[in-house]
Amino acid sequence: MNTATGKIPMLGLGTYQLSGDTAVEMVKQALKVGYRHIDTAQAYDNEAEVGHAILSSGLPRAHVFVTTKVWPERFSARELPKSVDESLNHLNFEYVDLLLLHWPNPEVPLAETLEALMAVQQAGKTRYIGVSNFTTDLMRQAVEICGPGVLINNQVEYHPYLNQDRVIKVAKSLDLTITAYRPVAKGRVFADDTINRIAQAHQKTAAQVTLRWLIQQGVIVIPRSSQPEHISENFHVFGFQLSDDEMAAISSLRGNQRLVSPAGLAPTWDQPEASLTH
Numbered sequence: 001m002n003t004a005t006g007k008i009p010m011l012g013l014g015t016y017q018l019s020g021d022t023a024v025e026m027v028k029q030a031l032k033v034g035y036r037h038i039d040t041a042q043a044y045d046n047e048a049e050v051g052h053a054i055l056s057s058g059l060p061r062a063h064v065f066v067t068t069k070v071w072p073e074r075f076s077a078r079e080l081p082k083s084v085d086e087s088l089n090h091l092n093f094e095y096v097d098l099l100l101l102h103w104p105n106p107e108v109p110l111a112e113t114l115e116a117l118m119a120v121q122q123a124g125k126t127r128y129i130g131v132s133n134f135t136t137d138l139m140r141q142a143v144e145i146c147g148p149g150v151l152i153n154n155q156v157e158y159h160p161y162l163n164q165d166r167v168i169k170v171a172k173s174l175d176l177t178i179t180a181y182r183p184v185a186k187g188r189v190f191a192d193d194t195i196n197r198i199a200q201a202h203q204k205t206a207a208q209v210t211l212r213w214l215i216q217q218g219v220i221v222i223p224r225s226s227q228p229e230h231i232s233e234n235f236h237v238f239g240f241q242l243s244d245d246e247m248a249a250i251s252s253l254r255g256n257q258r259l260v261s262p263a264g265l266a267p268t269w270d271q272p273e274a275s276l277t278h
């Protein structure tokens, strides 16, 4: 499968709110269809199910790219390594592929957290490290602390209703890949006339066209589903191409409709360029 910078597969299965047998079955279904990238987090309380599904799939562990995340309450130098050990115990893995800071935490110095994250990587417990929900300022600070090429990814909300050009541009300049979470805007794209028109022209679904629009921008996608047929549908996004006009038509839908911004966790977000001019 295509990868961003050769490291992260461009398409993964999101697992937020998948639990118990459903989590196991959906991860197994994804691996059967061909997914080789699974996104979990300590906060999703499903690492044990994700790990079990992967280890019992018959695939070698090294063939599946697994991301997990550290919750901000555990960002101190003392707590972070413990949190990672707990994640590895739940997953029943020796290592994860990508370990992210789930949300920024201004109460712990960023340098302390990033040094602990780099130490965990040096100990072989994760292949790569990165961040999530980091603004342009926070990305710059993080790269300043770690040095170039150490952090490889920022996982952020991105879909046709949220303009993330600023974050994408700065990430690129810092050599960070972007993963889009909530890529199908939790289902909003299905009622969109523009997306449905383009989908019809390609004999694809609104989900497939939306995921294709993100991948053609070089953005990694991690749609989540609890339905085997949706998991399969979301995987078939590599055999067609959107034209420049189609890409632009979807991009023109973008505004500032952020769907994930929990009080007490969310930083002061970058504003889309357009809204600054009004």
Ligand SMILES: NC(=O)c1ccc[n+]([C@@H]2O[C@H](COP(=O)([O-])OP(=O)(O)OC[C@H]3O[C@@H](n4cnc5c(N)ncnc54)[C@H](OP(=O)(O)O)[C@@H]3O)[C@@H](O)[C@H]2O)c1
Binding pocket: 013, 014, 015, 016, 017, 039, 040, 102, 132, 133, 155, 156, 180, 181, 182, 183, 184, 185, 186, 187, 207, 208, 222, 223, 224, 225, 226, 227, 230, 231, 233, 234, 260
């Ligand atoms: N880093 C962070 O802070 C953060 C925050 C949020 C999410 N995430 C990650 O990103 C992943 C994806 O985001 P998300 O789960 O919030 O939203 P999402 O993937 O945009 O939307 C999931 C919803 O869309 C539906 N859906 C997906 N594919 C479909 C299809 N082909 N046809 C019809 N409906 C479809 C699913 O319903 P069905 O189950 O019925 O298919 C589900 O209700 C998460 O699971 C998680 O791994 C990370």
